[in-house]
Amino acid sequence: MLFSKHPRTAYANAPAHEVICQLRFPAILTINDNAPAEFQEAIREDFPQFARTEEAAPPQITGLGGPNPQLRQQKPVTNYRFISTDNLWKLNLTQNFIALSTLRYTGWEEFAAELDKPLAEFIRIYKPAYFERVGLRYVNIISREKLGLAGRPWPELIAPAYLGALGEPDVRPENVLNSAVDFQCKLDSSCAAKIHAGPGRLRSRPNTPQDPEVKFILDMDLSMGGQVACNLSAAGLETLHAHATELFEGAVTDALREAMQPE
Template structure:
């Protein structure tokens, strides 16, 4: 389906909690078998911290040093994950034998995120000769807190579009619903792209159990993609992500978050 077009903006009160991009590829067993020394050298300036994690499940209480030592001696016990982090630990890069993923908790604009992913992906292709990607994913997790926007007394059906609110839409139930969750899979342009979007109400234990509304949207394509075309597809997924969020919210919520035009890069 074609989501209605809307101008791109940046919000002063950005509701984004986390942005994740995961690029999957055919298994590269060498990533499990040996330390990614050359890969690290190519990403170390932006991601200086490193940690090796294993899927091996050890008994609770086992010292981390012992667990890592045992894991190193069990090459077939579980998939390893090489995790790199930026100096402020706001950006986290994860490499395993089947995927490369970047997670950010301080997202501001797409161009910054894209640039942070481009270098590691180039390093992946250079060091492991990745022939193509089997899945390209871009996930946006938004949490809308009315208290942050001075909208505590405004009902959800005045902030969100009817197709999102579900049981919150009728006037007679809007103030009584404490928990609601729904999920939809939507076909998107370009060809072979989709989004799996979950949305609903939840309690935020970090904010005195305030009732918040979350929108968790994973945009993806499972079409085999040549490395040279990966970022073109990511750009297209990002465009759909921007449009979907704007399609979910009313003008009142849009204005409350403080939109302003995108500054030039």
């Protein structure tokens, strides 16, 4: 079953590694051209650290269909980063999006509360016309060793839809070199999900040794498209979170739920 009606449950050992919310809007050029001093002042108590980077923008092709099409290099995009004291929460602002991410996800209510003030201040200061895309992404990393499940086969822990070849009874896991599952699906008339799932070994940082344990990665990228009114963005995120709950609960088995320790 892809979507589960299992009641929403908080887990003491939840596998959420990183959670990211991104809201995209029609370009506001003043963000790129002027440092967001007023915005920083409004959120500085919660995000006191600041960094700024310049990122190359894709070139623009003009005159297509004519005799002399031209490739024009666009102005770099400025990415402003506001970071919490413990470095676990990060807020990004560019001319096209605002995003909040965390490496310490304890539950939806805390995450939504952390987003509430920065999003309200952004809307107050910059007055975006609407949001083109409201996105919510959960990167889950399931470690059998951490959960006391070392040696348990993945079919006992993960639903068949996410296992690919690993779900077949005549397949030895050690013989499977790659069994990633990737798909996209509609969730309702305005929401969709892009899912990546499969086992893998991770690196904590570039140029460091791989983690020897094979973990299961469940990466759920949910989004709402169209022209989402600013005053409806919070409700849109609540809708995406509800869909994410149904997807996650549909991906795990009762054995994995028990190991994650329902609270």
